[in-house]
Amino acid sequence: MQYLVSVITDKPDLASPDEDAAIDVFNERLQTEGHWVFAGGLGGPDTATTIDNRGGEALLTDGPFVETKEYLIGFWIIEAPDLDVALKLATEGSKACNRKVEVRPFL
Amino acid sequence: MSVIGVQEAITRAHRAEWARVIAALTRRFGDLDIAEEAAAEAFATAVERWPQDGVPPNPGAWLTTTAYRKAIDRIRRENKRGDKHKEAQLLYDDDPPEPLGPIDDERLRLIFTCCHPALALETRVALTLRMVGGLTVAEIARAFLVQESAMGQRITRAKAKIKTARIPYRVPSTEDLPARVGGVLAVLYLVFNEGYLVTGPDADPVRHDLTAEAIRLARLIRALMPTDGEVAGLLALMLLIEARRTARFTSSGELIALDEQNRGAWDATLIAEGHRLVRERLAAAVPPGRYQILAAINAVHTSARDVRETDWSQVLALYDQLVRLDPSPIVALNRAIAVAELDGPQVALALVDRLEDRLADYHVYHAARADLLRRLGDGQKSRAAYDKAIDLAGNTAEIANLTRRRDRLG
Numbered sequence: 001m002q003y004l005v006s007v008i009t010d011k012p013d014l015a016s017p018d019e020d021a022a023i024d025v026f027n028e029r030l031q032t033e034g035h036w037v038f039a040g041g042l043g044g045p046d047t048a049t050t051i052d053n054r055g056g057e058a059l060l061t062d063g064p065f066v067e068t069k070e071y072l073i074g075f076w077i078i079e080a081p082d083l084d085v086a087l088k089l090a091t092e093g094s095k096a097c098n099r100k101v102e103v104r105p106f107l
Numbered sequence: 108m109s110v111i112g113v114q115e116a117i118t119r120a121h122r123a124e125w126a127r128v129i130a131a132l133t134r135r136f137g138d139l140d141i142a143e144e145a146a147a148e149a150f151a152t153a154v155e156r157w158p159q160d161g162v163p164p165n166p167g168a169w170l171t172t173t174a175y176r177k178a179i180d181r182i183r184r185e186n187k188r189g190d191k192h193k194e195a196q197l198l199y200d201d202d203p204p205e206p207l208g209p210i211d212d213e214r215l216r217l218i219f220t221c222c223h224p225a226l227a228l229e230t231r232v233a234l235t236l237r238m239v240g241g242l243t244v245a246e247i248a249r250a251f252l253v254q255e256s257a258m259g260q261r262i263t264r265a266k267a268k269i270k271t272a273r274i275p276y277r278v279p280s281t282e283d284l285p286a287r288v289g290g291v292l293a294v295l296y297l298v299f300n301e302g303y304l305v306t307g308p309d310a311d312p313v314r315h316d317l318t319a320e321a322i323r324l325a326r327l328i329r330a331l332m333p334t335d336g337e338v339a340g341l342l343a344l345m346l347l348i349e350a351r352r353t354a355r356f357t358s359s360g361e362l363i364a365l366d367e368q369n370r371g372a373w374d375a376t377l378i379a380e381g382h383r384l385v386r387e388r389l390a391a392a393v394p395p396g397r398y399q400i401l402a403a404i405n406a407v408h409t410s411a412r413d414v415r416e417t418d419w420s421q422v423l424a425l426y427d428q429l430v431r432l433d434p435s436p437i438v439a440l441n442r443a444i445a446v447a448e449l450d451g452p453q454v455a456l457a458l459v460d461r462l463e464d465r466l467a468d469y470h471v472y473h474a475a476r477a478d479l480l481r482r483l484g485d486g487q488k489s490r491a492a493y494d495k496a497i498d499l500a501g502n503t504a505e506i507a508n509l510t511r512r513r514d515r516l517g
Contacts, residue, residue, distance in 0.1 A: 001273055082275040083225060084283075105272040 002037060002106040003086040007074040009099050012044050019098050026096035030078060035089055037077040045071050073099070077106075113158045120166040121150060125241030126327070127167060128174050130213035133276060139220075139238065139266045141178050149174035214239070215331045216276050222291040223274045230265045231294050237262055239327075240320050250301065250317055291328065292341045292398065295321050299345050318349055336388055340399030343384035347405035350377035361507035366414045378409045400429045419448040436465040444475055452482040470499035474509055486516050 015023065030036040045064040052059045064071065076093060080086040086103055094101045125146065132142035149170045163169040221234040233251075236242045242250075248258035268274070279287040302317025325342040332338050354372040355363055385406040388399050395403070404425045411417040426442035440462055447455030456479045459472070466472035477492035493513035500506050 082273045083223075084275050084279075087225065103272075107271065 001080060001082065001086075003078050003080055003083075003090075004104045004106065005076040005078060005086075005090045005093055006072050006102045006104070007041075007076075007093075007097055007099050008070050008102060009073045010070045012046075015041070015097060019096070022096040022098070026093055029092075030076070030089070035078045035080060035085075037079055039074070039076040041074040042072060044073065070100070110158060113162060116162040116166065117150070117153055117157060120153065120170060121241055122323075124167045124170050125150075126214045126217060126239045128171050129238050130217040131171055132174055132178055133217060133220075134213055135175070136178055136182070137276070139269055140263075141181060142174075143238065143266075144181065145174040145178035146170075148177040152177075214327065215278050218291055218328065218331075219278055219287060220269060220274060220276050222287070222294050223269070224287070224290055225272065225274060226265055226268070228293070228297065230261055231290070232297055233258060233261050234265050235294050235324070236298065236320065240324060242320065246316075250314060288332070288335060288337065292325075292337060295325050295328070296341060296345075296398075298324075299348075303348060315352070318345070318352070321345060322349060336391060336393055337396040337398050339384045339388055340396060340402045343381045343388075343402035344398050344405055346377045346381035346384070347402060347409050350374040350381065350409065356504060359507075360504055361511065362502070362504040364508065365408060370412060370414075373409065381409070382406055395428075397429065397432055400425050400432070404429075417448070419445055423449055436462045437469070437471075440466060440472060440475060447479060447482075452479040455479055456483065468499060470496045470501075470505070470509075472496075473499065474512075477509075477512070481512075481516060489513075490516055 027036065027039060030039075045067070048064040050061040050063065050065045052061075074097070076090075078086060078089055080089060083103070083105070086105075090101050090103045128146045128149065129139075129142045132145055133139050136142060152173055153166075153170060157163075218235065218239055221238050222231045226234065229251075233247050236247045236250075237244065244259045244262060245255050247262075248255040251258070278284075299318050299321035302314040302319075302321065322342070322345050325338070325345055329335075329338050329342050350373050351365075351368060353374070354368040354370070357363060381402065385399075385402050388395060388402070404422055407418050407421050407425070423442065423445040426438065426445055429438050430442060440459060443455045443458040443462075446458060456476065459476055459479060462472060473492045473496035477489045477496060480486075480489035480492060490513060493509055493516075497506055497509045497513070500509060
């Protein structure tokens, strides 16, 4: 079972050196314990381009599909047997990156 | 067997077996939705068949087997439309399941799943009442004053989340257990309190069905986890409050405060059971949690045959203990009421006034101030405080009580 752990923020600041170090430790743990699938940081909503090609002609919009105060800034994809394990890992991930996270299952 | 006898047997079987059937089927099929539907169908079949065929010698086994077959039928029906591969597995595994360890553990799994922290508290309450308590969606909707369709959606969404996000069907590890038991008890206490003091202007002041259901579920959890102190504490607390139920209202539906109740009308059996549990916890000599302290406070009150015999120093000592665990302003308010009995209303009022910025919207805060001001002879300020309390109170019986107290000022 895989879960997406989205990292949510309301500040454009990059991770501090302390946060980076804590994220590294957490990532290593995910790898050693077999939970690691993938992870990455993202550019902010200012760097987003939205495309709608449902109508035959692709419509490009400069910016995110919806403007929100809080937005996605990174993610982990983790392997976990059930939500209890996923929530435990996500709780540690939130501590490590010092940001709010949201957990969702892959279907 | 008479028709009434069969009806009673069905009601009894529903009370005793509903959670077991749901739990066993959820374990077997890994799906609460299938378990719920199959259990409901099995009980409907019992209602149809038992009056003619007679009540089976082992109603629980009959219901489980019937529900199991209904579930298999549904899965086959669905698989005809879809996944052939799954059907092959089910055909291979067609017999009712072997018992998997003690069946009581199955119900415990069910309780912990329904009370999972990834579900909103109101969802946990609804799911627990439906899956463990066996209440219908309509009954739960009525109890919480929401539309039946909205309640149905809440439960459907919860079942879908449990399945899709894979909320596990198991008893938490020893490490997580205390926190998770706390979550289960919070659900039961919320059900009990909703029954005990219903909010809403036109609601009946007390929903006995909810208080009774909360006690029934607490007894079940107590039977499953006999050594847990807080489980015993919450059961004792609810018993000692429930014991005073009939003494809490006048015939016209006005609330009667503890100090004015006819103590002869209290239920001596429930009080004895509650006191026994409190004594058991005292003997365990383990630092008590919140529910155990609240139960002990209620034990002190219910030990006094007359309000003047109340051991207020013990009540205060228990509140001192509770404040250390739970620094909430509501606990501080209740503590101040005990202080009034020992050190007088002046000292207590000073303590109560300190809580104003945090409790200004809570009717009990104003009611407590009003009572203290009345005892200090300040009729004018007391009246104003009663007025505020009446404005903020949501329960009809409480409003009647506060109005009488105010009008008694003269």
